[in-house]
Amino acid sequence: MPFAQPNSGDVMMVRHIRFHGRGGEGVKLASRIVSRALFLGGLNVQDSPLYGAERRGSPVVAFARFGEDPIHERGYIEQPDLVVLLDPSLLDHPEASVLAGLNETSLLLINSAQTAVEVKGHHYTAAQVVTQNVTSVALEVLGHPLLSAPIAGFAVKTAQLAPWRQLAEAVQIELSAVGLGPDLIERNLRATQRVYDAAPAVGLSAPRRPEPRPGHSLFTIPRLSPARAAPVIEAEATSRLRTTAGWRVFRPVLDRQLCTRCFLCFALCPEGAIQLDAQNYPVIDYDHCKGCLVCMTECPPHAISELREDAA
Ligand code: SF4
Ligand code: SF4
Known part of the structure; x- marks a missing residue:
């Protein structure tokens, strides 16, 4: 070839x-x-x-x-x-x-x-x-x-x-x-x-x-349909239903024994994918965590590690 x-x-x-x-x-x-x-x-x-x-x-x-x-x-x-x-x-x-x-x-x-x-x-x-x-x-x-x-x-x-x-x-x-x-x-x-x-x-x-274009020789750029350029919003308050986890290569995994409950990961997660439980330990929402690992990088006692998504 x-x-x-x-x-x-x-x-x-x-x-x-x-x-x-x-x-x-x-x-x-x-x-x-x-x-x-x-x-x-x-x-x-x-x-x-x-x-x-x-x-x-x-x-x-x-x-x-x-x-x-x-x-x-x-x-x-x-x-x-x-x-x-x-x-x-x-x-x-x-x-x-x-x-x-x-x-x-x-x-x-x-x-x-x-x-x-x-x-x-x-x-x-x-x-x-x-x-x-x-x-x-x-x-x-x-x-x-x-x-x-x-x-x-x-x-x-x-x-x-x-x-x-x-x-x-x-x-x-x-x-x-x-x-x-x-x-x-x-x-x-x-x-x-x-x-x-x-x-x-x-x-x-x-x-x-190429498709024949009888009558003229100019190339016409087709307009994209609005569906390509704008979201279709059919019901309100649905963003939580849409998971954004599909592109993770690694997922963050919390070790509660090491966690000092400093809240840094909760404050810094760009997706708001970390909540706090009743004892103020972080809980990772894996449906919305995109795997950026900011939480792991910033955690002072290294209580968060990474796990390859294929192995999770
Ligand atoms: S990996 Fe990124 S998106 Fe996921 S919980 Fe940590 S900071 Fe948030
Ligand atoms: S940054 Fe680390 S130590 Fe602080 S709450 Fe999150 S996991 Fe725990």
């Missing part, structure tokens, strides 16, 4: 990549790295993130377009050739629209410990699905679920977008640009190469023919 490159005949039309994840997982940077790798191969590239709420843990989407000719399209990518999903919990949130616009020619890459068959058993999509446990590699090599570079390795290898040396240069450039030091860049390269080497070489299907 050849890599995407100019004059190859299969990239004349604009190809479309959509990245989905949550704030803080590295969606925007992953899109930058993949786009940079394509750019280094001599292609025209355009990439842009779209944030909803500027808040860690909220759904984030980013777009990358590439092709041999200048790219005049703008806006939301409705019909992606490739979707890269950093956080599989978003599949359970219809408003994130991860599966929107996918068809049998699309490729869906999911960062998940589940197999593609298991994912497809719970979520219908006509797209070809490939999974890889990128979070585990990031935790092993980087010590944190920093996904941007390793997930780019998954996408670039599986979709056959660029050879390794091009991706490695892209990782160097983009991670330097956000201020990472040589040691962290080197570890990111190691994590990325591990994911890249393990990923299958699937490649993108032949490009879809």
Whole structure:
């Protein structure tokens, strides 16, 4: 399967990549790295993130377009050739629209410990699905679920977008640009190469023919439906019913023997996910704790530890 490159005949039309994840997982940077790798191969590239709420843990989407000719399209990518999903919990949130616009020619890459068959058993999509446990590699090599570079390795290898040396240069450039030091860049390269080497070489299907637009040659940017841009509020006082725990990689666990009941965790939890019981011990609301671990970091006697969510 050849890599995407100019004059190859299969990239004349604009190809479309959509990245989905949550704030803080590295969606925007992953899109930058993949786009940079394509750019280094001599292609025209355009990439842009779209944030909803500027808040860690909220759904984030980013777009990358590439092709041999200048790219005049703008806006939301409705019909992606490739979707890269950093956080599989978003599949359970219809408003994130991860599966929107996918068809049998699309490729869906999911960062998940589940197999593609298991994912497809719970979520219908006509797209070809490939999974890889990128979070585990990031935790092993980087010590944190920093996904941007390793997930780019998954996408670039599986979709056959660029050879390794091009991706490695892209990782160097983009991670330097956000201020990472040589040691962290080197570890990111190691994590990325591990994911890249393990990923299958699937490649993108032949490009879809654009819809004919008789009568004019201008590209019309479609308006997004309000459902994409605004919450649907159908009943009041429902926020407690909506759990926000799906994107936790680690959960905080309290050791009451060590707790001095200083209230710091209660005061500092950004989600208000810690209450106090009748004896003033903290009680963690795991339906609304997002796993930021601020409580663990700030607890003076280290009464809070972390537990990998997979093992909880
Ligand atoms: S990890 Fe701790 S501080 Fe963060 S949301 Fe959960 S309970 Fe709150
Ligand atoms: S910060 Fe630590 S010691 Fe203080 S109440 Fe929370 S768990 Fe207990």
